[in-house]
Amino acid sequence: MSGKVVLYYFDGRGKMESIRWLLAVAGVEFEEVFLTTRAQYEKLVNDGALLFHQVPMVEMDGMKLVQSKAIMNYIAGKYNLYGKDPKERVMIDMYAEAARDIMDMISMVLFTSPDNKKDELEKVQVKAKVRTLPAFEKALGASQFLVGNQLSCADVNFFEASLMLEEVFPTILSSFPNIQAFQKRMKAIPAISKFLQPGSQRKPLPDDALRKTAKEPTSLTLT
Template sequence: MSEKVVLHYFNGRGKMESIRWLLAAAGVEFEEVFMTRREHYVKLLDDGALMFQQVPLVEIDGMQLVQSRAIMNYIAGKYNLYGKDLKERALIDMYAEGTSDLVDLIIMSVFAPPENKQKQLSNIEQKAKERFLPVFEKGLANSDFLVGNQLSRADVHLLEATLMLQEIFPTILSTFPKIQAFQGRMKALPRISKFLQPGSARKPPPDEVYVKTVKEVLSHLFK
């Protein structure tokens, strides 16, 4: 197994994008192996690399890690992005789960039938404004970070989620000044700034090619 960190996924965002963000924030270089045909996925199954027959798969420190939350917990713990104690870790987990729920809504909307697309987008916008963003705005009321006095995975995930929201709803943060200021601070961090530059491993919004590839490779999930 390679000593380098290797990501096995599609050439697109999906469940791997938050992992890419976290590795970038930690300053960890990684390689990517893109699944473009169903045979690639079947080979990973046959090799026993996918514990629950699911991707993402990340090769790191001699391990084959699956399940996105487990992967991100490991990365955050290894690279000091997981708070100073168990209490901070619990808070980080709560914020991270919230951003994950929001990002999952956006991810799944890509696969919605055209006739349901607008309904899903309206649902995302409403939940973002009423359920998620107020929590993060309050969390940033008296601190530069969501938890404690240093960068954590919660902050990285929030930046990713809010940038994704703005791609769909450009003015959605207009009534959330703390989050806007937070975005500015985060974007100024050298590692984050590098990841936001053209040519980085950050993936663009999903297009028809990405959706088609996912459906072909994971055809058993779309029957």
């Protein structure tokens, strides 16, 4: 098992998707175990695989890793996606956290009741256009990367977030040319181009069946 990377989560995006993205960009092949019942989750807990009784969980390098941010930082550090010094790393964290905030907001709205969804999505769109995207647009006007002179997990996280924003708000990037150019550069990276192809391990936006499944085995256990 030590040479195999295995992901434990439900068959959807959630907190695992950004981990999938980082592994794909790093060129790391991985297998997935999809949790479809509460019993599967409870078995992981009873076997001692989940340190804090939470998923996602990644088996990697002989470890059972939990807490999504810790997992992503480990992958980024191991595969040279985490800057060259503490100053770059803190900037990477700042941009990465902002990207994940937007993705988390969208995910939460997609799992909310239909009655509130339209209003909540509008709030996400306003925040993205007024607060988040202008900061990324400015950063990408000064450099082809968000931090330093090489690709980092912040670039990967924001690229994922920008695609997710376009899925929900198709024209949201129309007034952000630097971000559009950034997307074009990212799509030209072979590992990313491969991950964007149909049949990859990238997951689609959640549908009703996935919402039901996600609530069953992992209720209150996502990190």
